[in-house]
Amino acid sequence: DAKTTQPPSMDCAEGRAANLPCNHSTISGNEYVYWYRQIHSQGPQYIIHGLKNNETNEMASLIITEDRKSSTLILPHATLRDTAVYYCIVRPQGGSEKLVFGKGTKLTVNP
Amino acid sequence: ETGVTQSPTHLIKTRGQQVTLRCSSQSGHNTVSWYQQALGQGPQFIFQYYREEENGRGNFPPRFSGLQFPNYSSELNVNALELDDSALYLCASSRDRASYNEQFFGPGTRLTVL
Numbered sequence: 001d002a003k004t005t006q007p008p009s010m011d012c013a014e015g016r017a018a019n020l021p022c023n024h025s026t027i028s029g030n031e032y033v034y035w036y037r038q039i040h041s042q043g044p045q046y047i048i049h050g051l052k053n054n055e056t057n058e059m060a061s062l063i064i065t066e067d068r069k070s071s072t073l074i075l076p077h078a079t080l081r082d083t084a085v086y087y088c089i090v091r092p093q094g095g096s097e098k099l100v101f102g103k104g105t106k107l108t109v110n111p
Numbered sequence: 112e113t114g115v116t117q118s119p120t121h122l123i124k125t126r127g128q129q130v131t132l133r134c135s136s137q138s139g140h141n142t143v144s145w146y147q148q149a150l151g152q153g154p155q156f157i158f159q160y161y162r163e164e165e166n167g168r169g170n171f172p173p174r175f176s177g178l179q180f181p182n183y184s185s186e187l188n189v190n191a192l193e194l195d196d197s198a199l200y201l202c203a204s205s206r207d208r209a210s211y212n213e214q215f216f217g218p219g220t221r222l223t224v225l
Contacts, residue, residue, distance in 0.1 A: 034213070043115070043201050043216030044154065087153060098144065098167055099203075099214065101153030 003027065003090045009106045012082075018075040020105050022088030025069040032091050033064060034099070035073045037084040044087065044101075047073065078109045115204050115217035123223045124192050132187045132220045136204030142166070143185040144214060145177060148199040160185055161207075189222075197224045 005023040012018040024033060034049040048055055048062045050071075055062045061074040075082055087104040116135045124130050136143050142161045146154035156169035160179035174190040183204070189196055199221050203214035 041218075043203070043218050045216065046213035049213065085153075098156040098159060098169065099146075099154070100156065101146075103151075103153050 003100065004088045004102055006086075006088050006102060006105045008103065009108070011108050011110060012075075012078045014080060014109055014111050015077055018078040018082065018107055018109070020073040020075075020086050020088075020107060021070065022073070023070045024088070024090045027068050027090050028092075030092075033062065033068075033071050034089045034091050035060070035062065036087045036089065036099070036101075037082075038087070038104070039081075039084040047086075049091070078107075080109050080111065083107060083109045115202060115215050117200075117202055117217040117220050119220060120218070121221045121223075123225065125225050126192055126194060128192050129188065129190045130192060130222060132189075132200050132202075132222070134185045134187070134202035134204075134217060136183045136185070136202075137215050140204035140206050140215070141183050142205045142207060143179055143183065144203045144205075145185070145187045146201040146203065147171070147196075148201060148219070149195075150198070154201055157187070192224045194224050197222060 032049050032051050035047040036044040038044045048060050050062045064071045085104040085106050087101050089099050115137050118133045144159040145157040148154040157171050158168040159166045163179045176188045179185045199219040201219045203216045205214045
């Protein structure tokens with residue numbers, strides 16, 4: 001079972017920041033938080049991951065709370081092409097690389 | 112650098128038949144994982160292959176089997192197809208088993224079982 005909880009859907013206006021929350025209250029000390037997204041009819045796409053520090057790349061920023069029980073993915077200037085299902089995944093370190101997906105958050109960016 | 116490719120893109124089979132799906136991993140990647148995604152659900156892990164050997168398996172029956180070849184491409188075989196096997200089948204490759212490497216997914220094969 002997925003170890004994360006996400007809202008089923010969110011809306012965002014084009015050009016605004018999209019803030020997608022994720023709860024992972026049972027995360028272990030050596031588990032990373034990963035974010036993937038899946039645009040309709042495509043395979044999931046890696047976005048970003050982090051352990052305990054905030055991370056930023058060209059796609060998004062990841063903010064992890066100090067107790068690591070929750071995180072927020074931030075898309076700073078959402079575009080229509082960011083409409084997708086966003087998955088927050090807690091990933092075990094070492095061993096098999098399987099990803100345990102939940103149902104994710106369907107983000108709709110509106111013009 | 113080529114991405115992950117899968118074939119065929121779509122497939123229709125009848126119940127009881129067998130199917131083989133193919134995946135070519137991204138250049139430089141030696142690990143392939145397979146996932147099943149039912150409509151409206153997140154992908155579910157089937158199994159992973161690392162250097163031609165199975166390296167972890169999800170909660171799928173033995174009629175789901177796989178292979179990885181020396182060039183690290185992979186096949187997913189499903190025997191005795193059931194209606195519930197209708198889904199999008201995704202493969203993902205990564206540079207190694209180490210967990211810090213993100214996986215790159217292919218576009219998937221849409222299997223319909225009638």
